[in-house]
Amino acid sequence: MVLNSPRGTSDFYGKELEYRNFIIEKSKRLFERFSYQQIVTPAFEHTEVFSRSIGEATDIVQKEMYSFRDKKQRSLTLRPEGTAGVVRAVVENKMYADLPLKLFYEGNMFRYERPQKGRMREFFQIGAEAIGSDDPLMDTEMIWLINDLFSELGFKDLVLLINSMGCEECRKDYMEEFKAYLVQRLEKLCPECKKRYDQNPLRIFDCKNQACRVEAEASPKISEHLCKQCYQHFEKITQNLNLLAISFEVDHSLVRGFDYYTRTVFEVISRQLESAQNALGGGGRYDKLVGQFGGPDIPAIGFAIGTDRTSLLMQQLGIKPLRPKRARSVYLVSMDQKFSSFLVKLLKFFRKEFKCDTNFNKKNLSTEIKWAEKNDYDFVAIIGEEEFKNLMVTIKDIRKFKQHTFSWENEKDKILALLRGN
Ligand code: HAM
Numbered sequence: 001m002v003l004n005s006p007r008g009t010s011d012f013y014g015k016e017l018e019y020r021n022f023i024i025e026k027s028k029r030l031f032e033r034f035s036y037q038q039i040v041t042p043a044f045e046h047t048e049v050f051s052r053s054i055g056e057a058t059d060i061v062q063k064e065m066y067s068f069r070d071k072k073q074r075s076l077t078l079r080p081e082g083t084a085g086v087v088r089a090v091v092e093n094k095m096y097a098d099l100p101l102k103l104f105y106e107g108n109m110f111r112y113e114r115p116q117k118g119r120m121r122e123f124f125q126i127g128a129e130a131i132g133s134d135d136p137l138m139d140t141e142m143i144w145l146i147n148d149l150f151s152e153l154g155f156k157d158l159v160l161l162i163n164s165m166g167c168e169e170c171r172k173d174y175m176e177e178f179k180a181y182l183v184q185r186l187e188k189l190c191p192e193c194k195k196r197y198d199q200n201p202l203r204i205f206d207c208k209n210q211a212c213r214v215e216a217e218a219s220p221k222i223s224e225h226l227c228k229q230c231y232q233h234f235e236k237i238t239q240n241l242n243l244l245a246i247s248f249e250v251d252h253s254l255v256r257g258f259d260y261y262t263r264t265v266f267e268v269i270s271r272q273l274e275s276a277q278n279a280l281g282g283g284g285r286y287d288k289l290v291g292q293f294g295g296p297d298i299p300a301i302g303f304a305i306g307t308d309r310t311s312l313l314m315q316q317l318g319i320k321p322l323r324p325k326r327a328r329s330v331y332l333v334s335m336d337q338k339f340s341s342f343l344v345k346l347l348k349f350f351r352k353e354f355k356c357d358t359n360f361n362k363k364n365l366s367t368e369i370k371w372a373e374k375n376d377y378d379f380v381a382i383i384g385e386e387e388f389k390n391l392m393v394t395i396k397d398i399r400k401f402k403q404h405t406f407s408w409e410n411e412k413d414k415i416l417a418l419l420r421g422n
Contacts, residue, residue, distance in 0.1 A: 008113070008121025010308075019311040020124070022321030024106055026152055027126045027305075031104040034145055036128055039103040041085040043110075047075040053084040053289055055259025057200035064111040078110035082127045083260070083286065083302055090131055091295035099132030099298065106307075118277035118309045127283075127304030131290060134299035136236035139264045139285065140244070143237070146268055146281055146303050147246050153310065154319040155270075158280065160247065162266040163254040164234040166226045167287070174225040175201065181219050188215055205255040208276065221252035230263055237264060260286040264301065270313055280313065281305030328419055329355035330395075331372035334383040335365060342383055342408075346393060349412070350381070354419055373398055379419060395419075 005011060012020055028038075051061050066078040079085055082105050095101055106126045113119055128145060130138050143162065150158050166174065179201055186194060189204070193212045196203045205216045226234065241248055248266075256265045265284035273280075283303025291297040314321070330350050334343040343358060350356035359368050365382065372380045382394040387405070395418060396403040406415050 006121070008115035010120065010122075016311065019314060019321050020307055022323075023153060023307050023310055023314075024126060027104070027106070027149055030145065030149055030152060031128060034102070034141065036102045036104040036130075039086060039089065039105050040107070041082070041089045041105065042079075043108060044076045044078050045085050045088065047077040049084050049088050050077050050080060053087070053258075053260050053292065054081070055200065055203075057196060057203050058257055058259060059203075059206060060111060060257065064113055066110045066112055079107075080111045081109055081258075082107065082125055082304055083129060083258075083289075086127075086129050086302075087131070087286075087289050087293050087295075087300070091290060091293040096132065096296065096298070100138065101131045102128070103131070104128040116277065118273065118306075118312050120308055123309075124307035125304040126307055127302060129300060129302035131300040132298045133301075134233075134285075134287060136233050136240065139233075139237045139301055140240035142283060142301050142303055143241060143248070143266050144244060144246060146266070146283065146305065149305065150268060150280065150310075153314065154322075155313070155317075157270070157272070159249060159269050159271060160266065161251040161254050161269060162237070162241075162248050162264065163251050164223050164226055164230055164263050165255055165261055165265055165284070166222050166230045167262055170225050170227045170230050171222065174220070174222050177220050177225070178202075178222075182215065185215050188212075200259065202255055203257070205253060206257045217253055222255070223250075223252045233263060256282060256284055258284075258286075260289045260292075262287045266303070268305070272317070273309075273313060277309065279306075280309050327353070327355050328379070328421070329377045330379045330381050330419065331368070331375075331377040332356055332358040332381045332383070333365060333368045333372075334358060335362070335385070336388075337362070339383045339388045342388060342391070346381065346383070346408075350419075353416070369396070369398075 047067050050065060054060050060080050065080055067075055070076055086103060086105060090101065104127065107124065108122055109125050110122050112121060115121060128142065130142065143160065147160055182197055182201065186197060189197065189212050190207065190209045193204045193207050204212055207213060254265055254267060256267065261284040263285040267282035268280050269278045270280060281303060285299065285301040287299035290300055332343065332346055332350060347356060347358060369380050378398060380396045380398060382396065387393055391408045392405050393408055394403055394405045395415065
């Protein structure tokens, strides 16, 4: 019987995994420098966590959620994104002692989408959420993070789009004007957008249908209807970005596909990727969401990047994951089963500080040395008949073609000095 992985999922190993780990490692270091702490939340939640926050009329909730009933008939959903679960956790655990609370996460997300290159059913995100501040400096920090993350990974030509979707106040007048504009064009919209017009007209901006997109692009924009506070808030962010020399484009059509957004939204896109999958990451403010989850009425903002798309584009552009300085490595070759107690002692000694493995399946010495070379080891340590008899170990520096035999009893510091490169 041959079983394949489910459509839209992948196995990660070898080169793919190297890219992914590189992206995760880089992000973690960046988050640390900006003082973000990690949070881990469940991969599934009660369905309402997502349906109420992301929005009943969104594509994610309507079409893309992996929802199921457990044995007690509770409706659960595999997380399609990270924000709702983080907010649920913050409220449930009352994590408000020291605001703003700055968190980051990394993990798998699930959306029932039509799989394509860069669009998976199980995919991975790295994200950050800052809860408890509406200071434009916090918006600046989020955009700064996403921008630096991609530049530290080695990208040069990505485009940062930003917009403001205003607050509830600005939206009241705007929605009237927007609907008045669209009502005369309803017959040009797809059947789904006709429904969106009644349920949640802003979602028309998410439609992939060309005719609907044209209408949305030509319609009045929320960012042209901002109240004074929202306008000034957005102005401050653009000023800060200029101060930081972060380039951006203001895109009045950017509304992003979640209902929870208020005020600032942003996205990082690549014009080198196919347009439907060109977003590498995005985020925005969600000032009402903590309150909606039963927490205090505190503002928040966050973003997430797609690890898979980022890795894909790095590979397409030939950006190499530069390995962080790795621990030095020793391949310990023991030529006989009877040396095993000495071998165990040496393994313990080396593994305290260095990457170390041994030849479980005994082959001949030269095959083992060739294997170590091929697998990028720095040293080979050898226990042969002579070494065993005299409690010695021979260490061969693979790159320098040098070898030396040390007394195990008396020369441990010399062994360490050689391996450390002192
Ligand atoms: P999002 O824009 O839906 O935002 O997802 C962020 C990133 O996840 C996308 O830019 C993309 O790179 C990746 N992504 C999304 N769907 C897929 C897929 N099917 N296959 C591969 N990659 C995908 C959010 O999820 C928000 N929670 C971001 C946020 C955090 N807003 C505030 N805080």
